[in-house]
Amino acid sequence: MANAERTMPEGDTVWRTAQRLNQAFAGEPLIRTDLRWPGISTLDFTGDTTLEVISRGKHLLHRLDSGHTVHSHLRMEGQWLIADAATARPDAQTRAFLSTARWAGLGQRLGMLDVVRTDAEHTLVGHLGPDVLGADWDPALAAANLTRNPTIGAALLDQANLAGVGTLYAAETLFMERLHPWTPPAELPGPVRLAVVNRAHRLLGRGRQHAVQSTTGRRRxxxxxxxxxxxxxxxxxxxxxxxxxxxxxxxxxxTMFYCPTCQGGLAPTDDGRPQRPLGASPRRY
Structure with a gap:
């Protein structure tokens, strides 16, 4: 097992990113666009006005008044930076550069970048389940969807069941609900599955209010x-x-972090060998 954990941005982080982009771009015309991605690099939306920027699970949708949507996904390493348009400059890691007269958005190391007609957004995000932080959130549907997967941990991570939960909130949710991550969700009573998705909803809801994610209430x-x-x-x-x-x-x-004592024993994929704390040097262990 690797000694470092790289975490994909989860729904709360993407929601916060959408909020920042919307504040900077909504209602403002674009004066420069540069999409550095195969198949869309010749598209130019200069002169278009941003209607809104929203999140859908872990996806970002930047809607323009021309009827187009610039869609991005951060994957493991991506981020959107907002900088003063007068001084912002794209670099080798920039995959999208959008600028108004005041602000520039730099999509750095993006995992996905697409442009579609806004009325065709479903071709990119239509497969997603209810958005944990969205207006379409439906806990009963999300709880029912969990039975599609062989383990409750994998079910929480499957974006077709509910959109926005990643490895951090999946592990924390199951620990707080005292559930073994490898439990078949079909064997769990309906109220238990509902408690799981409601817990995830509460955790992400609190997470989007702060830059530092926390499930313990402490942010250090x-x-x-x-x-x-x-x-x-x-x-x-x-x-x-x-x-x-x-x-x-x-x-x-x-990756799934868990406590065998609190959550019902070792995982079937866990050989039980000693594990160093993440980032620990072998010589210091």
């Missing part, structure tokens, strides 16, 4: 999560050792 680095990123360290609840193992179908496995 190293104190902000119960189990996520804490393999090899004592469980904050029972004092046992937090572990990490892979979960999900082949080629789409994700």
């Amino acid at each position: 680095r190293g104190e902000n999560t119960w189990v996520h990123g804490r393999s090899g360290l004592p469980c904050r609840r029972c004092g046992g050792t937090v572990r990490v193992a892979m979960i999900g179908p082949p080629t789409r496995e994700r």
Whole structure:
């Protein structure tokens, strides 16, 4: 198991990004556009006015009055930076550059970048389940969708079930609900599945209010999560050792942090060998 955990931005982070972009761009005409992506690099939306920028799960939709939408996904390393238009300059990591007279948005290391007609957004995000932070949030539907997957951990991470939950909130939700991540969701009573999605909704709802994600109520680095990123360290609840193992179908496995004592034993993908804390040097362990 790797000694470092790279976390994909989750729904609350993407929601905050959409809010910042919307504040900077909504109602303002674009004076420069530069899309550095195969197939769309010749498109120019100079003169178009931004209607709104919204999030849909982990996706960003930048809607223009020309009837087009610039769609992006941050994946593992992407981010949108907002800078003064007078001094902002794209660099080798810039995949999208959009500028008004006042502000510039630089899409850095984006994982996805597309342009579609706004009335065709469903071709990019129509497969998503209810958005945990969206107006379409439907906990009953999300809870029912979980039964599509063989494990509750993989079900929470499947964006077709509910959109916005990533590895951090999946692990924290299941720990707080005292559920083994490898439990088949079809074997869980309906009220238990509903409690799971409601917990995820509450956690992301609180997370979008702060720049630092926290499920413990503390925002100091190293104190902000119960189990996520804490393999090899004592469980904050029972004092046992937090572990990490892979979960999900082949080629789409994700990391899942959990406490075997609090959550019902070792994972089927966990060999039980000692695990160093993430980032720990072997010589210091």
